[in-house]
Amino acid sequence: xxxxxxxxxxxGAIVVALGAGVSSKADDTATGxxxxxxxxxxxxxxxxxxxxxxxxxIKLTDARVFAGKTDRRRAPLALSPDGEYVAYFRRxxxxxxxxxxxxxxxxxxxxxxxxxxxxxTRIDLAPAGRYVVMGSGRDDRILNARxxxxxxxxxxxxxxxxxxxGKLMLAVDDEFRAGIYTTATLxxxxxxxxxxALSPDGTTVAHFTDDESAIGLWNVAAGRPGSxxxxxxxxxxxxxxxxxxxxxxxxLQMVASQTIRKKVDIVYTWYRVDxxxxxxxxxxTFTVPGSVHNPIVAGLSP
Numbered sequence: 001x002x003x004x005x006x007x008x009x010x011x012g013a014i015v016v017a018l019g020a021g022v023s024s025k026a027d028d029t030a031t032g033x034x035x036x037x038x039x040x041x042x043x044x045x046x047x048x049x050x051x052x053x054x055x056x057x058i059k060l061t062d063a064r065v066f067a068g069k070t071d072r073r074r075a076p077l078a079l080s081p082d083g084e085y086v087a088y089f090r091r092x093x094x095x096x097x098x099x100x101x102x103x104x105x106x107x108x109x110x111x112x113x114x115x116x117x118x119x120x121t122r123i124d125l126a127p128a129g130r131y132v133v134m135g136s137g138r139d140d141r142i143l144n145a146r147x148x149x150x151x152x153x154x155x156x157x158x159x160x161x162x163x164x165x166g167k168l169m170l171a172v173d174d175e176f177r178a179g180i181y182t183t184a185t186l187x188x189x190x191x192x193x194x195x196x197a198l199s200p201d202g203t204t205v206a207h208f209t210d211d212e213s214a215i216g217l218w219n220v221a222a223g224r225p226g227s228x229x230x231x232x233x234x235x236x237x238x239x240x241x242x243x244x245x246x247x248x249x250x251x252l253q254m255v256a257s258q259t260i261r262k263k264v265d266i267v268y269t270w271y272r273v274d275x276x277x278x279x280x281x282x283x284x285t286f287t288v289p290g291s292v293h294n295p296i297v298a299g300l301s302p
Contacts, residue, residue: 033052033053033054033056033101034052034053034082034083034084034101034102034298035050035051035052035053035079035083035084035086035101035298036051036052036053036083036286036297036298037050037051037079037268037286037288037292037295037296037297037298038050038051038077038079038086038295038296039051039288039292039293039294039295039296040065040074040292040293040294041057041291041292041293042291042292043293044072044293045065046065046293047059047060047061047063047065048060048063048065048077048088049292050086052083052101053083053284060077060086060088060099062090062091062092063075063077063088063089063090063091064088064089064090064091064094064114065091067119067120068116068119073119073120074294075088075089075114076088076089076121076122076123077123077296078123078124078125078132078296079125079296079297079298080125080126080127080128080129080298081125081126081127081161081162081243081298081299082127082243082298082299083101083298083299084100084101084102084128084129085098085099085100085101085125085128085129086098086099086101086125087099087109087123087125087129087132088123089114089118090114093113094113094114094115095108095109095112095113095114096108096109096112096113096114096123096132097109098125098129098132098145100129107145107146109132109143109145109148110146110147110148111148112134112143112148118136120136121134121135121136122134122135122136123135124159126162126166126169126183127162127163127164127165127166128164128165128166129145130144130145130146130165130166130183131143131144131145131162131166131169131183132145133153133159134150135158139152139153140152140153140157140158140159141153142159142169142183142186144184151184151185151186152186153171153186154171154179154181154186156173156174157171157172157173157179158171158172158173159171160172160178160195160196161195161196161197161198161243162183162198163198163199163200163201163202164200164244165200166183167182167183167184168180168181168182168183168189168198168202169181169182169183169186169198170192170195170196170197170198170205172195176194176195177191177192177193177194177195178191178192178193178194178195178196178205179191179192180192180198180202180205180220189202190202190220190221191223192205192218192220193218194207194216194218195207196208196218196242197241197242197243197244197250198244199244199247200244200246200247201247202220203219203220203221204217204218204219204220204226205217205218205220206218206242206244206250207242208233208239208242209230212233212238212239213232213233214230214231214232214233215230215231215233215242215250215252215273216230216231217275228275228276228278229278231273231275231278231280232278232280233252233254233280234254234269234271234280236256237254237255237256237269238254238255238256239252239253239254240253240254240255240268240299241253241299243299245272247275248274248275248276249272249273249274249275250272250273250275251270251271251272251273251283251299252270252271252272252273252280253268253269253270253271253297253299254268254269254271255267255268255269256269263290264290265287265288265289265290266287266288266290266295267285267286267287268285268286268287268288268297269282269284269285270282270283270284270285270299271283
């Protein structure tokens with residue numbers, strides 16, 4: 001998985017328009033970079049905008065912004081955990097689509113169109129853009145993005161993380177206890193006392209300790225903590241998300257505690273964690289300005 005790309009040193013922001021109002025060729029132009037975060041730039045009526053790892057600012061002019069003509073709630077948009085894929089409803093025709101940021105290809109999810117019934121729906125995107133989570137209240141469905149086939153998540157559970165190939169899903173209950181399921185059929189494969197990031201092979205769950213000072217590793221098959229020591233986290237920041245990058249490495253996202261206030265710039269930092277040695281290495285830091293409305297940060301969705 002290509003989780004990190006160092007941002008290029010640019011003289012100014014690169015602005016690219018994708019969608020309505022441009023040619024079909026531009027609509028499918030590949031950016032060659034994954035997305036750091038999405039949001040509405042400067043104005044609540046602005047189009048959905050993507051900020052990429054290499055400094056591009058992309059306007060998704062074909063994406064629905066509002067849930068209705070008089071409803072100022074935002075229409076849903078989702079990023080895959082690694083920012084490689086973007087899911088949203090198109091403004092024209094209402095199709096639910098998934099955009100591959102590396103190729104520029106835009107694919108429709110069969111059988112899903114925008115409707116009044118979807119105004120309160122949220123969407124999340126699994127790795128590789130293979131599955132879409134659609135939720136309304138406490139009811140969640142898993143949609144196969146290629147076939148449109150859907151399965152209903154067991155009552156009381158919410159999808160939280162997926163294996164890197166999207167074939168396994170970890171879902172949590174109200175007390176953050178978790179079950180592991182096959183994504184296609186929702187057959188149960190194991191139980192875990194704490195939710196977290198599901199490893200590529202589904203055998204390990206990485207999680208934050210109760211005091212959020214370290215990372216623990218739970219052995220799913222053995223039903224107990226892994227044999228390794230807890231991995232200490234950097235201090236003076238709040239951990240927000242974990243995701244796996246191969247069998248031995250984790251990606252850790254943290255935010256500076258003093259920045260968690262409304263309309264204040266928020267600084268996000270990514271670290272690479274070596275599972276074997278416990279080494280935590282700084283990878284990248286970026287800021288989401290307070291002027292960005294409804295920010296969605298890659299890594300904060302399943």
